[in-house]
Amino acid sequence: MKTTYDVKLGQIQQRTDRGTSAYIARWRVAGKQKSKSFRTKGLANAFMSDLRQATKTGEEFDVATGLPVSMLAPSASGPSFLEFAQAYVLRRWNTSAARTRETDAYALLTLVPALVAAAPRRPAAEELREVLKLHVLLPESRRAELTAAQAAALSWLERASLPLSALGEAQVLRTALDAISVTFAGAPAGANTVRRKRSILHHLLEHAVEQKVFSSNPLDEIKWTAPKAATVIDPRTVVNPAQARHLLDALPKVGRKRGARLKALFACIYYAALRPEEAADLRLRNCTLPESGWGLIVLEKARPQGTKRWTNSGETHESRGLKHRADKETREIPSPPVLVAMLREHITEYGTAKDGRIFRTGSGGSYSSSAYSYVWQEARKLALTPEQVSSSLAARPYDLRHAAVSLWLNAGVPAPEVAKRAGHSVDVLLRVYAKCIDGQQEHINGKINNALDT
Structure with missing residues (x-):
């Protein structure tokens, strides 16, 4: 327990703005503001009198609670x-x-x-x-x-x-x-x-x-x-390339402009396996976008959404370092021509925010997870069959990232390279996506058949 003699007593304030009147006793201990509420002024005065008596007798105050040591609940534990x-x-x-x-x-x-x-x-x-x-x-x-x-x-x-x-x-x-x-x-x-x-x-x-x-x-x-x-991805959530294209093509039909403004963001999740919070902080300086051929994304930051009371800035979105990476560490992801073209088109149409962010609302802010999730669900209704809409297929925007990583693995891209692009360790990658790697079952079944025939 840390104690101090640095105590300054304040005043009792009455508050009536919340329906029930209350009296607030205020004082400072080691420079830190303390307060305690009471139902009546008499109780507040009695409490302040106890604090005043403690200071007069030279008693130490507990820094954590702000109370004189004599007023702390006894605890031998x-x-x-x-x-x-x-x-x-x-x-x-x-x-x-x-x-x-x-x-x-x-x-x-x-x-x-x-x-x-x-x-x-x-x-x-x-x-x-x-x-x-x-x-x-x-x-x-x-x-x-x-x-x-x-x-x-x-x-x-x-x-x-x-x-x-x-x-x-x-x-x-x-x-x-x-x-x-x-x-x-x-x-x-x-x-x-x-x-x-x-x-x-x-x-x-x-x-x-x-x-x-x-x-x-x-x-x-x-x-x-x-x-x-569950620690592995359910393959039923993973779309194939044709389904992914249908979903992306449906986005401009959602809402007046919101779906169109979000198409390239969802494309980044699918074609570059960006996490949604990574796409939210993607800036023009992070992108090499040639007129033809492959481009490059160099991720520096992510922009996760949080509750205001827990963020440093007091805002719902704030930039932070990349997940599972050291501070200021980056991640490079080559971008296929189809994504390069979409990003170029998006920037031409909508420009960028003042800080260079590519994806922003009409007022320059960041999209909430509920906003882009709503757009995604509407796009699913337009692009998928009723049976698929009611299934787990691409049920969340994040499932596009799973589809991207699964596609790379099944295309024969070496696991270390896939892990590097996706921001995973190799062991986590293979464990999480084990059920999404196609082509194994038929090969294994063939081996069993051969054994049975001998």
Whole structure:
């Protein structure tokens, strides 16, 4: 616990803009703003009086909570799980991508409310998740002001949260594993979701091992089998070249202009195996587009979509380094003539954004995933049969990337070259696309026939 004598008491402010009147006590500890909500002015005055008395007697204040040491809940077991979870997220904030921050928080929205002691007047689960999402699991500068109800929910959570050391007990860990195995609505959670949340819990406990709370990771001692998750591409999602062309040709028929503006973006996903977020950040300087023949794309950045509260910029889209690559590392993808022609036509028709991005909305922004997914579904209805539309064939724009990689492998392109262009390792490439490599079954069946005939 880090303590300080640097304390400056502020004022009590009344807030009436959210239906229920609340009184906010404000003070600073080690230069950091602290606040606490109360239902009545008398309670707020009493709290500030306690803080004032602590400063007069020269008492140390806890930097994390902003409270005098004498007002902290006694704990012989170190920090609570809530406190450690908050520190875990904030410690990783500056080195994590927005999606990683959101994934960490999403797991903790499940774990923190589950790892509590029985206490009266427990708030509803959605109230606890809301206060974690809007306040606790964000840096202080990004935290929302809490309503009186939210402040009460946080106060309950602070009192009820189990000590971190309790996670050394098997029954507590099984409570955590049971919690991540269901959705917020109580239905069985998807295998990938369960495995991801379990991984985050394991990593959090590794940090606890580093801080000598545990001698080894207690989760390793629990006999628990994670649900099996699909790790290979379903070949039923993969379009052939003719189907891909029909889909791309249908795009200009969707909407007034949106489909036409997105045609070349989808073409980049299919002909160059770009991830959608890589295509979203593709810039004119990244492209060599000759009048004829093959061109070249040199990827520098990706532009993933995230929730504003988790991004550095506070915007839904922001440029980041390429997935699975070191900072400033690039990836080169030769572009076939058909893609070169589409990009040249697109740039001639629509130009580029001020920052050089090739794909932008009419106002210069980035397309949301929901926007281009809607366009894609409309194109499927135009290009595919009703049976195909209801199937998994090219159900998502990302399936175009799978089709591209499958095509390259089946065309005989060596796996290391395919992996290099797609941004995979060779072992991941062969494992993920194992079922999409054609021509093997007939060859193997022939071998079996030969053996049977002998």
